[in-house]
Amino acid sequence: MKITLSQGILVNERSKEIDEFANIVKIIESDVIPHKGDFISDSLYGEFNIYEYEVTDVVISYTDNCCQVDLEPMIVGSKELVQRYKDEIAPWHGWE
Numbered sequence: 080m081k082i083t084l085s086q087g088i089l090v091n092e093r094s095k096e097i098d099e100f101a102n103i104v105k106i107i108e109s110d111v112i113p114h115k116g117d118f119i120s121d122s123l124y125g126e127f128n129i130y131e132y133e134v135t136d137v138v139i140s141y142t143d144n145c146c147q148v149d150l151e152p153m154i155v156g157s158k159e160l161v162q163r164y165k166d167e168i169a170p171w172h173g174w175e
Contacts, residue, residue: 087152
């Protein structure tokens, strides 16, 4: 099944308002379908996959043999880092 992982990257500096936001996706093929509450580990999150993010939503289309998986957002420390993750770091790990 084609699985599309989707994750927001945002910075939330001291206030409760989101200052900067980007969304990244990674498409994989797998027979294992994640469920809400599962945790996903990926090379994007750190060496040796020591970091993981929770699955917040799953939508399955058996007709199209695909699955949309939303992950909790990644919080980073600056607007510049949001852009760097989107443009440089995420693509190195297979994310668009």
